[in-house]
Amino acid sequence: MSHTAHIRSHRKPRSRTASTIAMRAGVAGGILSTVAVAGASAAANAAEPVTQTLELPTLTADLSAQVAQSAEATQLAAANYQLQAERDAAAAAAAKEAAKDLAAAKKAEARKKAAEEARQAAAERASRDSRRTTLAAAADTGSSSFSTSASTSASTATGSAAAVIDFVRAQVGDAYVSGGTGPNSWDCSGLVQAAFRQVGIDLPRVSQDQSTAGTQVSLDNLQPGDILYWGGAGSAYHVAVYVGGGMFVGAQNPSTGVVEKPLSYDPPSGAVRVL
Structure with missing residues (x-):
């Protein structure tokens, strides 16, 4: 048996009155109501979209003037x-x-x-x-005094004139080739140039220049060795050598080649004398 005596407590037991219980129930209900309202409010806020409003700059007078100037420009x-x-x-x-x-x-x-x-x-x-x-x-x-003079000249051709005449007559029968300078084919000015080169006279290459290379002489006063030309002096298109007796030797064309013909065959326009 314990030596300690059991002493009853002098505190009075709590008495829970109906009012106290009701008050505590009201507080709890208020808290639950607040939580419910808060939850409902949060749900409503979550459902509603968020709208953001942007404020545009105000169109001032200066900006309006700049826009007008830009449009005008x-x-x-x-x-x-x-x-x-x-x-x-x-x-x-x-x-x-x-x-x-x-x-x-x-x-x-x-x-x-x-x-x-x-x-x-x-x-x-x-x-x-x-x-x-x-x-x-x-x-x-x-x-004709011309023919008489020509015949006399033909019989008396000597020196350089005779050498020129002998050369051109030796080429009779050769072919005519444009640009030809011998020894077996000639054009008109190539034959004349080669003939006078035999006597140390260096004539120009083309007929235009050969027609002005010496002294102009009349066709009524020709001598063997004179250069005949067709066309104008300085613009001649053909030349040949007068060989006397009313005859000339020239490289005429591709059909005839080098021939000896009378002046009446193709009368020249003029003549020059270089001998």
Whole structure:
């Protein structure tokens, strides 16, 4: 048996009254109500979308003026481009018209030149025909002083003239080749140049220059060794050597080659003397 006596507590047991219980139940209910309201509010807030409002800058007077100036500058640039395009088109049209005018002028000049050349050729043909008729008539009658003089000259050719004549006559029968300078084919000026080179005379290469290489002489006063030319002096298109007796030797064309023919065969336009 314990020596300690059991002493009852002097504290009075708590008495839970109905009011205390009701108060505690009300507090708990209020807390639960608050939690429920808060939860419902959170759910509502989560469901609603968030809208953000942006505030645009206010269009001030300066910004408005800048916009107007930019628009005006754009319109001015467009107008300048249009004007430049119109100017370029006008310039192109003018250039095209000028080109047409130039082409027409060139054609007109070409026609004029062709007509002049045809006229000159016709005049030269008429002149040759006239001389051919005169020479033929003189040969038939035997009374031409030209023919008499030519025959005398042929019989008295000596020295350099005789050497030139001997050379060209030795080439009779050779072929005619444009640009030919021998020894078996010639063109007209190549034959004449080679003949005079035999006597130490260096003539120009082409007929145009050979027709002015010496002293101009009349066709009525020819001597053996004179250079005959056809066409104008300085613009001759053919040359040959007068060999006397009313005859000449020349490289005529591809059909005949080098031949000896009477002057009436193809009367020359003029002659020059270099011996």
